[in-house]
Amino acid sequence: MRQIFQKQNRFLTFCCLALSLMAGMAVFAPQVTHYSFEEQNISEKLEPPSAKHWMGTDTLGRDLYSRVVYGARLSLLVGFVTAISGLLLGVSVGAIAGYRGGAIDLLLMNLVDFLMIFPSVLMAILLMLLFGRGPLGIILAISITSWLSLARQVRGQVMQAKRFPYVESARAIGASPAAILFKHILPNLLGPILVSLTIQIPNNIMAESLLSFVGLGLAPPYSSWGTLANEGFRGMQTYPHLLIFPSAAIFITILAFNYLGDELRKKSEKRL
Amino acid sequence: MLRYFIKRLLFSIPSLLVFLIALFFLLRLAPGGPFDGEQVWPPEVQANILKKYHLDQPLHRQLTEWLIQLGHGDLNESFQYLGKPVTEILAETFPVSLLLGTLALGVCISVGIFFGGIAAWRQGSLADRLLLFISSVSISLPVFLIASVLVLIFSLQLKWLPPALWEGPSSAILPVLALSWRPSAIVFQLTRSTLIESLRSDFVRTARGKGVPEYGIIFKHALKNALIPVLGALGPIAANLVTGSFLVELIFQIPGMGKYFVHAVLNRDYPLVMGVTLLYGGILILTHILVDLAYALVDPRIRLGESL
Numbered sequence: 083m084r085q086i087f088q089k090q091n092r093f094l095t096f097c098c099l100a101l102s103l104m105a106g107m108a109v110f111a112p113q114v115t116h117y118s119f120e121e122q123n124i125s126e127k128l129e130p131p132s133a134k135h136w137m138g139t140d141t142l143g144r145d146l147y148s149r150v151v152y153g154a155r156l157s158l159l160v161g162f163v164t165a166i167s168g169l170l171l172g173v174s175v176g177a178i179a180g181y182r183g184g185a186i187d188l189l190l191m192n193l194v195d196f197l198m199i200f201p202s203v204l205m206a207i208l209l210m211l212l213f214g215r216g217p218l219g220i221i222l223a224i225s226i227t228s229w230l231s232l233a234r235q236v237r238g239q240v241m242q243a244k245r246f247p248y249v250e251s252a253r254a255i256g257a258s259p260a261a262i263l264f265k266h267i268l269p270n271l272l273g274p275i276l277v278s279l280t281i282q283i284p285n286n287i288m289a290e291s292l293l294s295f296v297g298l299g300l301a302p303p304y305s306s307w308g309t310l311a312n313e314g315f316r317g318m319q320t321y322p323h324l325l326i327f328p329s330a331a332i333f334i335t336i337l338a339f340n341y342l343g344d345e346l347r348k349k350s351e352k353r354l
Numbered sequence: 355m356l357r358y359f360i361k362r363l364l365f366s367i368p369s370l371l372v373f374l375i376a377l378f379f380l381l382r383l384a385p386g387g388p389f390d391g392e393q394v395w396p397p398e399v400q401a402n403i404l405k406k407y408h409l410d411q412p413l414h415r416q417l418t419e420w421l422i423q424l425g426h427g428d429l430n431e432s433f434q435y436l437g438k439p440v441t442e443i444l445a446e447t448f449p450v451s452l453l454l455g456t457l458a459l460g461v462c463i464s465v466g467i468f469f470g471g472i473a474a475w476r477q478g479s480l481a482d483r484l485l486l487f488i489s490s491v492s493i494s495l496p497v498f499l500i501a502s503v504l505v506l507i508f509s510l511q512l513k514w515l516p517p518a519l520w521e522g523p524s525s526a527i528l529p530v531l532a533l534s535w536r537p538s539a540i541v542f543q544l545t546r547s548t549l550i551e552s553l554r555s556d557f558v559r560t561a562r563g564k565g566v567p568e569y570g571i572i573f574k575h576a577l578k579n580a581l582i583p584v585l586g587a588l589g590p591i592a593a594n595l596v597t598g599s600f601l602v603e604l605i606f607q608i609p610g611m612g613k614y615f616v617h618a619v620l621n622r623d624y625p626l627v628m629g630v631t632l633l634y635g636g637i638l639i640l641t642h643i644l645v646d647l648a649y650a651l652v653d654p655r656i657r658l659g660e661s662l
Contacts, residue, residue, distance in 0.1 A: 196369045199638045201594045207619055208377060208631070211384040288496060295498050296604055296616055311498060315605075318502050319510050329499040337494035344490075 094345055097338035104335050108154040115152075117145035120303070131323055138323040140313060146324065149310055150331055156217060156306040157332070161287035164224040165279055168286075172229030173268070173275060176236025181244065181263055191237065194230050202227035203289055207298050215301040220293065224286050232278050236271065243267045273350050280343035284336040291332050307332045355650075359643060366639045370632075377631055378417055381624050420628070429632070430625035434618065440629035443614060448633060450520060451603070451610035455596040457526065458534035462591065465534070466541025467577070467584070473542070474549035475572045485542065492539035497598075501532040501605045518607040529606045533599055537591045544587055548580040555579075582653050589645035593638050 107114055122142040131138045137146035179190040197205070205227040206220075213219030240263075243249060252262050293299030294308030295315070302309070307328045314324030395403070404410040411419075423430060429440035473482040492500075508528060509517035516525045552558065553576050561575050600612025607613075611630055618626035 192369075196366075196373070199593070199642050200635070201590070201597050201638075204597050204634065207616070208380065208627075211619060211622075212380050214385060284494070291496055292498075292601060295496070296601060298616060298619060311496070315498060315502060318506065322506070325499075325502055329496060329502075332496055333494055333499065336496075337491065340490065340494055 094341065097341045100334050100338045101342070104154055104331070104338075105158065107151050108158050111148075111151045111155055115145070115148040117148045120144065130321075137327045138321075140324055141317070146310075146327055149305060150307070150327055153305055153307045153310050153328065154331065156300065156304060157287055157290060157308070158335070160217065160221055160224065160290045160306065161283045163221050164228060164286045164290075165282040167221070167225040168228035168282060169232060169275065169279055171225065172232030173236050175229065176233035177240050177263055177268065179233070180237035180240030181259065181267075183241075187237070191234070194233050198230045198234075202230075203292060206289060206293060210293065210298055215299065217300065217304055220290060220299055223293075224289055228282055228286055228289075232275070232282075235274070235278065239271050239274070240267055243270060277343065277347050277350055280339060280346055284339035284343070287332065287339075288336055355647065359647065362643045362646075363639070366643075370635045370639065373635060374628065374632060375417065377628065378420065379413065381622070381627060382413055382416075384622070424632075429629040432618075432623055432626045434621050434623040434626065440625045443626065444611065444629055444633055447609055447611040447614050450608060451596060451599050451612055454526070454529060454533065454599050454602070454608065454610060455592070457530045458537070458595050458599075459588075459592050461530060461534040462538040462541050462595075463588070465538045467545050467581075470542045470545025470549060471572050471577060473546045474553065474576075475568065477550055482546075486546075489539035489542045492535055493543075495536065497532060497536065497601050498605060500535045501528070501602060504528050504532055505605075518605075520606075520608045520610075525606075529602045529608060532605070533595060533602045537595065540587065540591065541584060544584050545577075545580060548583050549576055552576045552579045578652075582649070585645065585648055585652060589641055592641050592645075596637055596641075597634050 122144055123139070129139045137150060140146055140149065175190055175194070179187040202224075206223045209223035209226055210219060213222045244267075249262060249266060252266050257265070290299055290306060291308030291311065294306050295312045297312065300306050300309055310328035311325060311332070314321070314326070314328060318325045401410070409416070420430070427441070429444075432438050432440055432443060435443065469485055473485045476482050505517045505528060508515045515528050517528075519525055549572065553572070555576075558571055558576055561571050566575070597612070599610060600616050602608070603610040603613040604616060611633070614626065615630045615634075617623070618630065
């Protein structure tokens with residue numbers, strides 16, 4: 083870790099700072115805002131950014147800065163939770179298919195291959211129908227659509243690891259398949275799995291914002307960066323601040339995650 | 355080749371059918387129905403409407419009916435656009451989405467490969483670093499931000515291009531740009547990195563030794579090999595361009611299939627959702643098979659039919 087920071091540019095430090103800032107904003111939202119995110123003040127509606135309202139106000143006179151900060155809570159939460167649950171699902175399916183082999187492997191991998199044909203946003207839209215447009219619904223829909231490529235990757239690596247001597251010796255001393263998988267094989271694959279997590283988080287944040295932007299994601303009273311951008315889009319010519327600030331929040335977060343993920347991937351590939 | 359193609363196509367039909375049947379139940383299980391809008395109808399009227407669309411029948415009966423009609427090439431009438439068959443809506447909207455997607459794919463292939471070639475040729479130069487920076491910024495931009503910035507600059511400020519609607523070639527420019535922006539950056543990065551790798555290989559050294567000029571090495575010798583991984587990525591990109599155009603279609607008010615799909619989902623228009631998904635599924639499966647075929651054409655080491 084330290085080596086990356088020494089050799090690599092200041093941009094990586096900037097990315098980490100930006101991400102910590104976003105996460106801090108989300109966690110300490112009540113402490114870093116002066117206004118409520120839902121309190122309406124019609125006499126101060128659609129104001130441009132000022133010292134009083136850092137990012138201006140929206141059509142109902144709500145403070146946009148507070149709304150962006152509280153939006154960070156949902157956007158980041160959805161990104162993290164979906165990436166982690168997608169990871170759990172992908173790793174389990176991949177590990178089972180790779181370790182068991184045979185008919186189970188054939189069935190699971192055919193399913194994965196078939197579902198992979200469909201772009202995940204399309205699948206998420208269809209699943210949102212079933213789960214509804216609340217935070218739980220969107221988390222379920224995006225989780226279910228973000229495990230396929232990881233399952234493929236883990237399956238391949240587990241199949242490879244099965245032939246290594248350490249697995250054979252574990253089997254020789256009588257370890258159960260579950261123990262071999264969870265105690266011996268998976269800890270060895272932790273690196274690449276974590277790298278895929280840093281790639282999945284920004285993808286899922288993006289997916290959430292796209293869904294919410296078209297009105298298929300979170301519905302009021304919940305608001306994420308995507309729903310804020312949607313509100314801002316309608317009046318973007320006259321009030322560009324309504325679109326720019328939420329979009330900038332999405333952009334900076336995704337850029338930082340992507341860069342971090344790239345650096346981690348390069349690092350782990352070099353070590354192999 | 356043709357036999358392989360037909361075999362793959364036939365094999366994918368059962369999976370698509372299972373997928374559609376699952377979607378059928380998902381739609382009916384989902385909360386909210388197509389006819390519970392804001393106005394409250396008397397129960398008799400509600401019952402009559404449900405009866406007209408056979409929504410009062412048990413699910414398995416509805417499903418068999420849908421399947422039988424599918425066999426006759428009929429996808430029912432839309433709930434939302436009364437009296438309009440789904441096949442007619444698809445016939446009107448699909449060409450628009452297809453044109454949009456194909457144009458965007460063309461832009462992203464040419465832009466991505468051209469600039470990828472330049473960046474690899476002048477690796478480490480200012481141009482290379484600038485292109486890399488632009489591409490990593492582009493990958494992190496949400497489509498709606500790209501679209502809005504393009505509209506703000508080119509139609510609202512400069513007034514060069516129409517801000518929305520689908521009338522004539524000039525109205526296609528901004529949507530195609532917005533749609534191809536991110537994928538272009540992805541193709542660029544992939545081309546650049548695989549090209550740099552293949553520039554280090556032996557056959558490039560041989561070509562250099564023969565005295566082939568540097569641009570000839572890049573665009574004639576190295577690029578051919580570098581394109582194989584790019585081709586693999588183009589399948590998902592093409593799929594995303596055709597199905598993912600719904601955002602661009604909504605933003606620019608283009609009467610394409612994606613826009614209708616989103617409205618159909620929002621309004622629980624079951625027949626239209628099923629119809630669009632069927633068509634999407636068909637296109638996606640077809641793209642997938644075509645990419646595999648193209649793979650085998652470009653790289654003779656790959657043999658078809660082994661993984662089937």
